[in-house]
Amino acid sequence: MVIKTAEYLISSPDWEKCPKPNLPEYAFIGRSNVGKSSLINLLTNNEKLAKTSGTPGKTTLINHFIINQSWYLVDLPGYGFAKRSMSQRRQWEQMIENYLRKRQNLVNVFVLIDSRHEPQKIDIEFINQLGEWQIPFSLVFTKADKSTQAEVSRNVKAFHNKMRETWQFLPPHFVTSVVKKSGRDAILGYIEELNAQ
Numbered sequence: 001m002v003i004k005t006a007e008y009l010i011s012s013p014d015w016e017k018c019p020k021p022n023l024p025e026y027a028f029i030g031r032s033n034v035g036k037s038s039l040i041n042l043l044t045n046n047e048k049l050a051k052t053s054g055t056p057g058k059t060t061l062i063n064h065f066i067i068n069q070s071w072y073l074v075d076l077p078g079y080g081f082a083k084r085s086m087s088q089r090r091q092w093e094q095m096i097e098n099y100l101r102k103r104q105n106l107v108n109v110f111v112l113i114d115s116r117h118e119p120q121k122i123d124i125e126f127i128n129q130l131g132e133w134q135i136p137f138s139l140v141f142t143k144a145d146k147s148t149q150a151e152v153s154r155n156v157k158a159f160h161n162k163m164r165e166t167w168q169f170l171p172p173h174f175v176t177s178v179v180k181k182s183g184r185d186a187i188l189g190y191i192e193e194l195n196a197q
């Protein structure tokens with residue numbers, strides 16, 4: 001897919017304030033600092049579109065971007081950010097649960113996983129929750145440039161094995177690096193496919 005235009009639209013504190021649900025929507029979620037905003041910038045070829053940071057907890061609202069005037073990309077705040085208070089965490093959970101379960105035009109959620117690590121409980125719990133809510137998702141293993149290809153493959157395989165304990169089918173998965181600019185075409189191709197359905 002060719003990205004002709006990518007524009008920031010709005011940041012919303014809850015799902016009800018999001019843009020009219022009149023276009024297909026794709027959301028990016030995952031642990032704080034896993035690289036959600038960076039990946040959105042890689043996909044849109046615009047390093048300044050979504051705000052990124054070395055410090056976790058940068059993205060705090062539901063951020064909508066409109067691509068080619070025909071679909072939405074959504075940058076969400078990450079989970080597992082240790083410095084959040086209990087009430088902030090609950091607020092995040094409520095905002096995300098409402099957004100994920102009530103947003104009618106949400107086609108697919110991309111769950112980002114740090115490819116450097118073995119399966120993390122927090123990621124598994126989150127995707128199990130998506131399963132309970134019957135929300136379609138795929139996995140994106142990020143920061144592939146930070147370890148060897150063999151290590152990345154081992155972690156992807158371990159993640160799949162962990163999932164097999166509860167899941168009958170495995171979702172599509174992608175491996176990305178914003179440093180090597182890899183994984184972009186595969187994700188955009190997948191979105192194009194879903195947009196055509």
Ligand code: GTP
Nearest residue numbers: 032033034035036037038052053057058059078178
């Ligand atoms: P929050 O909004 O805080 O939840 O974080 P985020 O998931 O949006 O992460 P963000 O895109 O801000 O990236 C966090 C840090 O990881 C930044 O310092 C990025 O430069 C770095 N980063 C993201 N993707 C990659 C990657 O593929 N390779 C490498 N080496 N660094 C990356």
Ligand code: MG
Nearest residue numbers: 036037058059
């Ligand atoms: Mg972010």
